[in-house]
Amino acid sequence: MSYRLLRVDKEEPGLKERNYLGLSDCSSVDSSTIPNVDKSNLNFKATELRLGLPESQSSERETDFGLLSPRTLDEKLLFPLLPCKDNASATTGHKNVVSGNKRGFADTWDEFSGVKGSVRPGGINMMLSPKVKDVPKSIQDERSQAKGGGLNNAPAAKAQVVGWPPIRSYRKNTMASSTSKNTDEVDGKPGLGALFVKVSMDGAPYLRKVDLRTYTSYQQLSSALEKMFSCFTLGQYGLHGAQGRERMSEIKLKDLLHGSEFVLTYEDKDGDWMLVGDVPWEIFTETCQKLKIMKGSDSIGLAPGAVEKSKNKERV
Amino acid sequence: MNYFPDEVIEHVFDFVTSHKDRNAISLVCKSWYKIERYSRQKVFIGNCYAINPERLLRRFPCLKSLTLKGKPHFADFNLVPHEWGGFLLPWIEALARSRVGLEELRLKRMVVTDESLELLSRSFVNFKSLVLVSCEGFTTDGLASIAANCRHLRDLDLQENEIDDHRGQWLSCFPDTCTTLVTLNFACLEGETNLVALERLVARSPNLKSLKLNRAVPLDALARLMVCAPQIVDLGVGSYENDPDSESYLKLKAAIKKCTSLRSLSGFLEAAPHCLSAFHPICHNLTSLNLSYAAEIHGSHLIKLIQHCKKLQRLWILDSIGDKGLEVVASTCKELQELRVFPSDLLGGGNTAVTEEGLVAISAGCPKLHSILYFCQQMTNAALVTVAKNCPNFIRFRLCILDPTKPDHVTSQPLDEGFGAIVKACKSLRRLSLSGLLTDQVFLYIGMYANQLEMLSIAFAGDTDKGMLYVLNGCKKMKKLEIRDSPFGDTALLADVSKYKTMRSLWMSSCEVTLSGCKRLAQKAPWLNVEIINENDNNRMEENGHEGRQKVDKLYLYRTVVGTRMDAPPFVWIL
Numbered sequence: 001m002s003y004r005l006l007r008v009d010k011e012e013p014g015l016k017e018r019n020y021l022g023l024s025d026c027s028s029v030d031s032s033t034i035p036n037v038d039k040s041n042l043n044f045k046a047t048e049l050r051l052g053l054p055e056s057q058s059s060e061r062e063t064d065f066g067l068l069s070p071r072t073l074d075e076k077l078l079f080p081l082l083p084c085k086d087n088a089s090a091t092t093g094h095k096n097v098v099s100g101n102k103r104g105f106a107d108t109w110d111e112f113s114g115v116k117g118s119v120r121p122g123g124i125n126m127m128l129s130p131k132v133k134d135v136p137k138s139i140q141d142e143r144s145q146a147k148g149g150g151l152n153n154a155p156a157a158k159a160q161v162v163g164w165p166p167i168r169s170y171r172k173n174t175m176a177s178s179t180s181k182n183t184d185e186v187d188g189k190p191g192l193g194a195l196f197v198k199v200s201m202d203g204a205p206y207l208r209k210v211d212l213r214t215y216t217s218y219q220q221l222s223s224a225l226e227k228m229f230s231c232f233t234l235g236q237y238g239l240h241g242a243q244g245r246e247r248m249s250e251i252k253l254k255d256l257l258h259g260s261e262f263v264l265t266y267e268d269k270d271g272d273w274m275l276v277g278d279v280p281w282e283i284f285t286e287t288c289q290k291l292k293i294m295k296g297s298d299s300i301g302l303a304p305g306a307v308e309k310s311k312n313k314e315r316v
Numbered sequence: 317m318n319y320f321p322d323e324v325i326e327h328v329f330d331f332v333t334s335h336k337d338r339n340a341i342s343l344v345c346k347s348w349y350k351i352e353r354y355s356r357q358k359v360f361i362g363n364c365y366a367i368n369p370e371r372l373l374r375r376f377p378c379l380k381s382l383t384l385k386g387k388p389h390f391a392d393f394n395l396v397p398h399e400w401g402g403f404l405l406p407w408i409e410a411l412a413r414s415r416v417g418l419e420e421l422r423l424k425r426m427v428v429t430d431e432s433l434e435l436l437s438r439s440f441v442n443f444k445s446l447v448l449v450s451c452e453g454f455t456t457d458g459l460a461s462i463a464a465n466c467r468h469l470r471d472l473d474l475q476e477n478e479i480d481d482h483r484g485q486w487l488s489c490f491p492d493t494c495t496t497l498v499t500l501n502f503a504c505l506e507g508e509t510n511l512v513a514l515e516r517l518v519a520r521s522p523n524l525k526s527l528k529l530n531r532a533v534p535l536d537a538l539a540r541l542m543v544c545a546p547q548i549v550d551l552g553v554g555s556y557e558n559d560p561d562s563e564s565y566l567k568l569k570a571a572i573k574k575c576t577s578l579r580s581l582s583g584f585l586e587a588a589p590h591c592l593s594a595f596h597p598i599c600h601n602l603t604s605l606n607l608s609y610a611a612e613i614h615g616s617h618l619i620k621l622i623q624h625c626k627k628l629q630r631l632w633i634l635d636s637i638g639d640k641g642l643e644v645v646a647s648t649c650k651e652l653q654e655l656r657v658f659p660s661d662l663l664g665g666g667n668t669a670v671t672e673e674g675l676v677a678i679s680a681g682c683p684k685l686h687s688i689l690y691f692c693q694q695m696t697n698a699a700l701v702t703v704a705k706n707c708p709n710f711i712r713f714r715l716c717i718l719d720p721t722k723p724d725h726v727t728s729q730p731l732d733e734g735f736g737a738i739v740k741a742c743k744s745l746r747r748l749s750l751s752g753l754l755t756d757q758v759f760l761y762i763g764m765y766a767n768q769l770e771m772l773s774i775a776f777a778g779d780t781d782k783g784m785l786y787v788l789n790g791c792k793k794m795k796k797l798e799i800r801d802s803p804f805g806d807t808a809l810l811a812d813v814s815k816y817k818t819m820r821s822l823w824m825s826s827c828e829v830t831l832s833g834c835k836r837l838a839q840k841a842p843w844l845n846v847e848i849i850n851e852n853d854n855n856r857m858e859e860n861g862h863e864g865r866q867k868v869d870k871l872y873l874y875r876t877v878v879g880t881r882m883d884a885p886p887f888v889w890i891l
Contacts, residue, residue: 162395163394163395164720164775165691166393168450168659170474170504174585174609175611175660303396
């Protein structure tokens with residue numbers, strides 16, 4: 001089975017392979033993310049929370065922080081969702097993934113080096129704050145690249161402020177499900193309400209909600225989820241031995257993924273758990289009821305498209 | 317003070333129902349305090365962490381009705397993580413242990429679990445009324461316990477909760493002997509409904525006055541239900557998806573005509589507009605109409621419906637009604653007291669359906685208007701000044717301009733003068749939400765004039781700490797202050813620490829307060845819980861000196877008599 005990813009190329013006629021996970025061109029810092037950048041710390045590479053590959057880039061980061069983990073650490077991928085792209089680094093990443101059915105998310109994060117921005121609380125918290133004055137040049141560059149890639153659609157790329165307008169998510173979700181039925185009567189408006197789904201993660205103390213309509217691709221979604229949940233893996237380390245909070249700043253995501261892998265799954269309308277990334281993004285948003293970041297070991301057997309409810313030990 | 321025996325005084329107190337009045341009574345003298353506390357049956361707790369159940373029960377052992385509010389208001393807008401707190405279970409456990417005769421429970425923004433619902437259902441023999449608003453954490457299994465075990469259940473009212481619908485049979489868990497239902501509202505459930513069980517339940521509930529269905533109830537079922545319950549006063553029709561040529565629709569029309577007690581209507585999630593006419597015969601009786609989920613209803617059908625509703629007191633609508641539609645409301649609904657206009661296009665795509673003109677029209681046409689929530693794209697100072705002149709009786713005034721820092725669209729000035737006019741004219745104003753471009757000036761006005769203001773919501777407003785200081789110094793009755801994305805910092809936060817003793821809570825997110833400022837506050841005010849919510853950046857929690865200058869992303873502080881809460885999750889740091 002080959003999971004080939006090709007770029008979305010709207011100019012080409014005929015059969016097109018879809019880049020469902022929107023890897024190639026977009027950086028994580030598309031125009032829907034305006035990190036509140038602390039300009040005194042432009043060492044983005046150092047601060048970014050990445051789902052790195054066992055490659056030179058990550059090694060660099062390790063040096064920066066003097067981490068204890070071995071260089072040879074098989075950097076497990078947080079969201080091994082995707083089939084490999086056809087280039088060398090991706091293939092390497094793929095081979096490191098445990099099972100043949102697993103796919104690597106490796107390459108997504110390659111593009112993001114240098115632009116992930118500060119560690120100011122972000123996640124889905126994309127601020128349209130008047131305080132954000134300038135965005136460092138590197139981010140602007142990436143953004144223009146992203147636009148060239150053509151994977152950002154204008155409506156969702158518009159910066160969304162968390163919690164604004166002040167409307168309950170219940171209302172947003174209800175309106176979304178109502179208006180989706182009669183779109184032919186609506187005069188071509190692309191916008192529907194929000195679509196909040198719960199996201200839980202194995203071992204995390206709490207779950208979050210994300211509005212799927214603020215993303216236009218799997219890549220954006222993963223990027224946001226990564227930001228949101230990185231603190232959990234940090235927290236776990238804290239629980240396991242670190243005293244209080246002193247060690248937090250030195251712990252990096254990948255250290256905690258020793259021997260474990262996380263997979264992003266979703267529950268569809270029929271109540272079945274599927275791997276994220278199988279279907280076109282639009283269909284995914286229509287069928288996804290919940291998201292769950294599972295430990296890889298629990299999701300073995302969740303082949304793409306498989307219906308393996310019984311394999312999930314946990315009740316969601 | 318006591319010329320009468322205690323029993324007489326107690327009897328007098330029975331007529332005093334408002335909790336504010338009751339609180340005042342209890343302060344008069346020790347004797348009244350004692351009489352009042354033993355006779356109080358309804359207790360309102362605005363912040364579940366201000367007190368704990370044990371102390372509550374010590375003071376009010378004869379408690380029958382409890383209202384609890386959990387998460388801060390901004391949790392409604394996704395600003396507070398789900399696991400922040402507000403757990404119901406400890407309360408139920410304590411109440412159950414104490415064997416208090418609980419009959420009513422009203423919860424808002426609490427985390428309710430199936431376990432707590434089951435415990436609730438088994439612990440209080442006379443339990444009658446459960447009202448859940450904006451709660452989460454439970455499933456239809458919890459509802460099944462309530463249905464099965466609460467023999468005298470009168471009200472089951474679920475408003476806008478997030479309930480995991482297991483598509484189970486909770487409705488059939490009501491025993492055949494259950495005939496006492498007065499309120500049944502399950503509009504927020506997403507799943508299929510057991511229609512047979514529902515119809516039988518309604519048929520055996522002669523006292524049923526309020527029935528709000530979810531979207532899964534088809535038209536023919538609705539028709540049958542209305543035939544069973546012609547005494548219905550408050551009806552939520554669910555999706556109301558229908559075909560005007562069908563037999564069901566004809567039956568429905570006939571059934572509606574018989575519902576002469578119907579006063580309140582809601583639902584219509586999928587409604588085909590031309591089927592609204594079925595309700596025209598009873599519209600002249602309606603006092604409350606909620607079409608805020610009816611995305612499909614607009615234009616002439618909506619107008620026609622409203623033109624029949626001359627006695628309307630409460631109207632919740634979408635902005636697709638337009639300024640013209642609001643003018644119709646203004647000329648028809650002379651009894652209107654409360655209006656809410658919600659945005660229909662939630663991505664803010666530039667739909668200018670309602671503007672300041674609609675608001676002015678309403679203010680001119682509806683002299684009894686006292687509460688308004690208005691989402692719009694644009695506003696002017698002139699319009700607000702006019703509104704203030706037309707309606708000096710506002711109690712609640714909430715204006716949300718969708719672009720958070722938009723100025724007066726005619727003069728490009730901040731909206732300070734407009735809101736200033738509102739607070740100056742509306743001497744009874746208790747709740748105010750601001751939006752648009754605003755400077756410190758508006759807060760000066762608020763501090764000067766808004767003497768009765770209890771709740772103020774601020775977003776993207778102000779220039780300096782002075783703004784917040786004007787409010788803290790001026791608004792003597794302030795209870796809840798919530799601020800986001802405004803440049804207020806430590807100076808304002810710390811200026812008058814004792815002020816927070818008189819307030820229920822303060823929320824500040826994405827402002828300029830720093831960690832060291834919060835720490836200083838916590839030190840000065842041990843009777844406050846100062847919570848820092850840090851979801852993503854654990855580095856923030858550093859104890860180092862220089863880290864103290866880091867800005868706090870979310871601050872929530874509230875007075876409490878029971879100290880630091882024990883159930884805070886790791887991302888909440890209580891100073």
